[in-house]
Amino acid sequence: MGNNGGPVLVTGGTVLNRSGESRADVLITDGRVERVAPNLDSSLPAESAGGPRRLVADGCVVSSSFVDLHTHMREPGREESETIATASRAAALGGFGACVAMPNTDPAQDNVAVVEFVRLQGERAGLVTVAPSGCITVGRNGTQLAPFHSMAAAGVRLFTDDGNGVQDPLIMRRALEYARELGVTLAQHCEVSRLTEGAVMHEGCCSSRLGLPGWPAIAEVLMLQRDIELVRETGASMHFLHLSTARSVEIVRQAKNEGLPVTAEVTPHHISLTDEKLATFSTLFKVNPPLRTMEDVESLRAGLADGTIDALATDHAPHAAHLKDQDLSAAPPGMLGLQTALGVALAYSGCATRRVVEAMSWSPAAIAGLDDHGRDIEAGSPANVVVFSTEGSWRQTPESIVSKSINSPYFDVDLKGGVRHVVHRGEVVVAGGVLR
Numbered sequence: 487m488g489n490n491g492g493p494v495l496v497t498g499g500t501v502l503n504r505s506g507e508s509r510a511d512v513l514i515t516d517g518r519v520e521r522v523a524p525n526l527d528s529s530l531p532a533e534s535a536g537g538p539r540r541l542v543a544d545g546c547v548v549s550s551s552f553v554d555l556h557t558h559m560r561e562p563g564r565e566e567s568e569t570i571a572t573a574s575r576a577a578a579l580g581g582f583g584a585c586v587a588m589p590n591t592d593p594a595q596d597n598v599a600v601v602e603f604v605r606l607q608g609e610r611a612g613l614v615t616v617a618p619s620g621c622i623t624v625g626r627n628g629t630q631l632a633p634f635h636s637m638a639a640a641g642v643r644l645f646t647d648d649g650n651g652v653q654d655p656l657i658m659r660r661a662l663e664y665a666r667e668l669g670v671t672l673a674q675h676c677e678v679s680r681l682t683e684g685a686v687m688h689e690g691c692c693s694s695r696l697g698l699p700g701w702p703a704i705a706e707v708l709m710l711q712r713d714i715e716l717v718r719e720t721g722a723s724m725h726f727l728h729l730s731t732a733r734s735v736e737i738v739r740q741a742k743n744e745g746l747p748v749t750a751e752v753t754p755h756h757i758s759l760t761d762e763k764l765a766t767f768s769t770l771f772k773v774n775p776p777l778r779t780m781e782d783v784e785s786l787r788a789g790l791a792d793g794t795i796d797a798l799a800t801d802h803a804p805h806a807a808h809l810k811d812q813d814l815s816a817a818p819p820g821m822l823g824l825q826t827a828l829g830v831a832l833a834y835s836g837c838a839t840r841r842v843v844e845a846m847s848w849s850p851a852a853i854a855g856l857d858d859h860g861r862d863i864e865a866g867s868p869a870n871v872v873v874f875s876t877e878g879s880w881r882q883t884p885e886s887i888v889s890k891s892i893n894s895p896y897f898d899v900d901l902k903g904g905v906r907h908v909v910h911r912g913e914v915v916v917a918g919g920v921l922r
């Protein structure tokens with residue numbers, strides 16, 4: 487199925503770059519884009535005559551492949567739920583060319599040995615670039631800074647204790663000072679844990695009605711505010727993970743207006759689902775931060791559309807069936823996201839296609855410091871390319887899931903568009919919606 491590095495021609499699509507859109511064919515050789523021009527198809531030999539392998543892109547968009555800032559790959563330590571190989575398959579089918587691997591593995595990604603293992607497993611899977619994040623604190627315990635210097639030297643660009651927010655302001659201030667010196671970015675999971683103990687869903691009308699313990703919006707807002715003040719003081723750059731409240735969007739907008747070096751992401755589920763889903767008492771809808779109200783959803787969509795929120799990031803969080811098959815208080819939070827992210831973005835974000843590509847490819851590539859990704863499709867660029875349709879409605883089925891777990895919230899939700907082909911480093915990894 488693969489092309490083994492041989493030439494590939496993407497024909498008949500609309501190439502979407504920062505400079506605009508154009509109808510053009512894209513010739514890929516030796517891992518790079520060689521030419522972008524109309525009618526290359528007719529001027530090159532047919533595949534049967536020794537010409538390049540054809541990927542038909544009629545009616546489709548051709549852009550740089552997507553970059554996920556937030557993937558829980560579960561390896562090492564949680565291989566019953568997902569492995570780097572299975573997550574890579576889901577990512578490729580979702581149109582991704584790179585994923586930042588979150589550090590809440592076991593052992594945690596708090597040293598060079600684990601970080602290198604994760605990167606190597608990504609190379610072995612060979613479908614997407616796996617860029618490990620590093621922990622901010624040793625074991626994500628919030629008390630002792632992890633060895634930033636050695637991990638940065640090993641290529642780590644994003645540091646986070648994701649799953650936990652860094653509670654101690656002294657640790658956070660020091661971490662930002664180190665990060666500034668090293669030129670790396672800290673990514674915060676904003677949650678004041680004292681305010682969310684025992685919570686299973688958003689604190690509001692719905693949680694009161696259902697009698698379930700709530701996770702109040704203020705727990706996110708307080709840490710976001712604190713960290714923006716620390717950014718102002720230290721001058722370090724900072725990224726805010728999976729923001730979920732209307733107030734958070736306002737705060738980030740204000741910080742950006744002041745010129746502070748902050749970026750932010752939202753997840754597909756926070757722009758498409760609300761806390762009303764918990765009325766089913768299904769653990770599929772338990773996620774951290776929790777699904778919020780329609781007012782929050784609308785603010786997040788508006789923030790994503792106007793660029794206040796830079797990126798759409800999946801927070802892909804697989805959990806084995808026996809873990810999710812507990813009551814709401816015991817089940818771990820999290821839901822799948824890689825295979826449905828584009829479908830959710832096209833159906834629910836309200837963003838034009840160009841803004842979707844910016845939020846799923848160009849911006850996250852820049853935030854993650856991945857120079858080979860998020861590039862325009864032009865001669866000389868590394869060939870990390872996705873071909874996708876923006877039309878057509880579909881629903882996810884359990885059978886279509888290639889992750890090791892099936893905890894998706896989208897079985898009863900209409901999604902839109904679809905990934906047709908993916909080229910990773912010049913290799914065809916998805917053709918006609920099928921993995922190689």
Ligand SMILES: [Zn+2]
Pocket residue numbers: 648649650675727728774775
């Ligand atoms: Zn998180």
